[in-house]
Amino acid sequence: MIGAGMGAMAAAARLAVAGHRVAVFERTGTYGGGVRRFERDGFAFDTGPGLLSLPAVYRDLFIKTGKQPLEECVDLVQVDPAVRHVFADGTELTLPNASRAGVVEALDATLGAPAGERWGAFLNRARDAWDRSRRPLLEEPLWPDWKVLAERDPYPAVRKSGLLRRKPPTLADVTRRELAEPRLVALVESALLEHGLDPRTTPASAAVLPYMEQAFGTWYVRGGIRELARAVHERCLARRVEFSFGAEVVSVVEKDGRATGVELADGTRVEADHVVAGIDPVRLQRLTAHRLYGTDDVRPAEDTARDGARFTVLLALRGAREAGAVHRTVVHPADRKAELDALAVGPGAGLRPTVTVLRPGDPALVPDDGHESVVLSAVAPSKEVRxxxxxxxxxxxxxxxAAESAVPRLRERIMWRELPAGPPARCPHPALAGADGRFLYPSNTTRLPGLHVVGGSAHPGGGLPHSGMSGALVAGLIVEGPEFRGSQ
Known part of the structure; x- marks a missing residue:
C-alpha cells in the first residue's frame, strides 16, 4: 500500500479482514492524508475537513472490519442547526440539519414565499439525479463504458416553451431558471465552492451536492475529524495492518507485465501480489515505466495549477463561545461573479471570497472554557496562494x-492566528456525470495488472465519504476480481 490516507486505510482494513497481509508505506510521519491536526498552546484545530457527510460509509467500514461499530470508536454527533448563512445584504438564514420541512419553513420565514416551494422542487430534481447516478458513481467500479456517464447528465430535462432544451444545462443555468431568488442561488453555489467548483461550468448533475447535505445531514466527531482518522488507523492495527512511516516509495516494481511490489527510497524492495496506491495518479505514473491509462480511459488531469485549493486560517480566541453560537456559518460575498472569475484567472489582493467559519465549541480543542478555537476557510486558486x-x-x-459578521468581537478576541504549513490542500470534488466526462475520475484499476488506485484522486472522487467508498471498491476488486460490481 502506497500512502496512509483515508482511502488507503479503508482498503487496508478490508483487505486484512479478507485474509491478506497488508503493509502500508507512508512517506510522511503520520496517517490520515489531508485529515490533519494543528496544536499550539493548548488549542487544537482540524486543518483538513472539519465536518463529515454520509457517515454511513464509515459505519459500513467498521461493521465489515470488526465487532466495535463506529459509534463506539468515536463520538459522532449531528450538527444542529446545520448551517447559518450570512448574505451580503445582511440577511441571516439558519437551516436545521436533515429536515426538509424545517428547511422549507426557514426559507419561507426568512426569504419569503415561494422560496421554500422553489427549493423543494429543485431538491426533488436533485434527488432524481442522485437516484440515477448513485450506484455507477459511488457504489460500483467505474464502468468500462464510462462514456455513457459522460454523455448523459442525470439531472431531469426541463421543458421550456413546449420544447426540451437541447444544450445540456450547467448548474448555473438550472439555478437561475428554477430558483431565481439570488440568495437561494447562493446556497447552491456555496455548496459547489466547498469543492472548488464553478457552477457556470459544472454540469447540472452537481445538484446532488446540496441534496446530499440536506438528505443525509452534517456530522461532527468530538475531538475533531482527526479522531476519525485515528479510529480508522487503530482499526487497521487491530487487523494487523503493518505501517511504515517516513518510508517513501520511489518506484513500482514490475515483472512480466504485472506490478509485483515497490522499491523504497533506501533501496529496499518489497514484494507484493497487489500494489494499491493512495496517491495522485499523475505522481503514480512517474513511479512506473508502464502506461497506466490509455486514450479510451478517464485520464488524470495533468495540469492542476488552476485547481481550487482550500485556504485555511486558524484562530485562537480569548473569551468563551457565546450561548447559542452556530457550529458552521457561511459568509457570502457581495460579488460572487468576481469570486468565480478569480478561480478561473487568479485573484486580486482585495478579493472577498465565500468564507466558512467553523466554531465547534468542543472542550477538547481549547485549553479551558475561557477560550475558543475557530477555523476559517475559503477556496482560492492554488497557484497564487502558494x-x-x-x-x-x-x-x-x-x-x-468576512468572519467578523459570524463571530462577535472577533478582532479584539484574537490571541494569534496560524496558517497550516505547506501549500493549501487541493479540494477535489466528487465524481459527477455529464459534461463529456470532465468531472469523472480515473478507474481504480490501471493498465498495469496488479496495480490499483485509491483515494480522492481516483474514482469516485474527493471528500471523506468518497475516499472511504474508493477503499471499499479497491478491496472488492482485489478480493473478488474484475467481475466485482460493488456492494448490493
Missing part, C-alpha cells in the same frame, strides 16, 4: 474581515 506571500497575507486578512 507562490505569492503578499497575496497570502491579504487573503488571510480578507477571511478574518
Amino acid at each position: 507562490d505569492d506571500a503578499t497575496l497570502t497575507a491579504a487573503y488571510a486578512d480578507g477571511l478574518v474581515t
